[in-house]
């Protein structure tokens with residue numbers, strides 16, 4: 001008898017637990033009709049909000065990128081596939097331009113080649129002054145000289161690469177993120193190279209609320225197809241050394257294909273940004289403009305004003321304008337503009353949207 005009471009009690013407790021848990025769900029996990037209605041209402045509100053945001057961002061993009069053909073949806077899908085699958089590896093961090101792997105050696109090689117060229121020219125002019133120009137020995141001399149020149153180089157750089165430093169053999173196109181401190185460069189790098197939408201993402205580059213966080217130029221290899229360079233921010237929290245480092249990189253780096261100037265949509269163009277734009281234009285460095293933190297913008301006319309009041313629409317070049325958000329919030333629950341930026345990056349590196357990463361992420 002005692003046992004059957006206990007059994008009864010157990011059954012009762014079980015059913016109580018079941019009933020409380022199942023307030024909004026039936027026992028097999030299916031939502032009750034009431035809850036279903038609520039969820040679908042919430043979802044449609046979210047979708048409506050996101051749709052509105054997407055439409056606004058799209059109309060801004062169309063308005064300021066009339067010179068550029070709109071990327072096809074199928075291409076955007078391919079590009080997203082590439083970035084979501086490509087393995088990202090941190091490669092180097094350089095506090096000065098000479099610290100970039102291969103740069104010192106490249107400079108030394110170029111100096112030697114220049115010196116050798118001058119010697120060859122002198123030799124030629126000596127021979128022609130002695131009216132030996134038709135002498136068959138001249139071509140022999142030239143080839144002898146070239147041989148010596150190479151032998152000399154090989155002496156400097158031993159190894160299996162026939163005198164060419166490994167870092168220079170391993171060249172890939174590069175793109176760089178530039179902008180004021182806190183404009184969202186490091187966060188964007190983490191975002192475009194990951195599939196997930198997660199706030200406070202610190203996957204590869206370190207991002208921080210603290211302005212002036214990135215202090216060196218940092219290089220990340222993406223799928224062994226190209227490299228993304230994260231630069232230190234400029235402005236009141238940046239230092240003169242960091243500014244020089246970024247300018248050296250922009251002016252001297254042969255692998256740089258395009259730079260992306262990040263402007264925070266809630267701050268707009270500053271005098272520092274105007275100077276950077278001038279430097280990019282006067283040095284002939286190709287660049288695009290990326291308006292970040294679009295999730296923080298309540299009134300989109302504010303973004304239009306930022307663009308119209310800056311000088312960028314009157315430049316001799318026509319940079320693209322890309323509008324995006326790396327973070328999400330209640331009003332903006334998806335990332336926008338990331339796919340367009342991904343598309344432009346591959347294009348800048350001379351890669352087609354259908355390119356496959358040479359190295360993929362492990363799941």
Ligand SMILES: Nc1nc2c(ncn2[C@@H]2O[C@H](COP(=O)(O)OP(=O)(O)OP(=O)(O)O)[C@@H](O)[C@H]2O)c(=O)[nH]1
Pocket residue numbers: 179180181182183184185186187188200206207208209210211212213214215231232233234292293294295296324325326327328
């Ligand atoms: N709301 C919002 N915040 C963002 C977005 N992107 C970046 N942030 C925030 O802005 C702050 C600065 O981001 P970082 O990526 O470190 O900026 P940075 O340009 O690399 O800054 P420095 O390294 O100092 O030059 C961080 O607190 C980020 O969370 C965005 O799209 N929306």
Ligand SMILES: [Mg+2]
Pocket residue numbers: 185186187206207208213214230231233
């Ligand atoms: Mg940074």
